[in-house]
Amino acid sequence: MSVRHLLAATAAALLAGLALAAPAAAAVSVEPAATSYGMTSGRLGPTLTALVGLTGAVIGGLALRPAGRMGSGGRGPIMALAAGLISVVLGGLFAATADGGPGTGNGIVGAFAAVVLGLISMALGGLALGRRSRRTG
Template identity: 55%
Template sequence: MSQLPEPSDLSALAASVYTLSAGRIGASAAALLGLAGAVVAWRVLTRPAGRLGRIGAGPALGAGLLAMALGGLVAATADGGVGTGNGLGGAYVALVVGALATVLAGVALVRTRRGSDATR
């Protein structure tokens, strides 16, 4: 019969809250990049046709795709589970926010292209 580990042994498994590992930094950067892409794409969608619509959708799409790629890389290379300090939770957030930014930017890109074709 196996014994339960001592509480002092469990603290060695989880990382400190204040420790910044490479996985945490990468996941945080990816999540912030995806968030920036989602905000820009949302502004392109909600603003009337103007300068932001023409130049904002492309970078927002790139930011979303890059956030998903970096989040996927961190998730694939994380050694432990969520709470071990490897950035796995942040990688999941980056994947979701990056996908949201990609979808919003794709819709914005289609709308701006459709609008520019109608004016020709």
């Protein structure tokens, strides 16, 4: 998967998540918040962002391998860094805008998972990039 495809898929997923979140933001409820266990519109964006971070972590792990298609000679480290950065920034944005805590359906847990997975992805991508520069330099 190229960086261009990863960015396009991320943008499409986020636009879909924002489109689903708009009607929920327009409706104001005066009832007490009930615990929600299903996939709500507030959970969709952070969940997709966490999946981007997970994808980046997997690519970063594959980039640390000495040989193969995603080895340290290919684009794997850059893809892991890009996916990690996207995940950290969007996860932080979702965490900052979420109302309520875990279990309210606002996606705070998914946002924190996205930040953690994004940091792991960036760390693995940085390690693989450092390994690649040591080998070529």
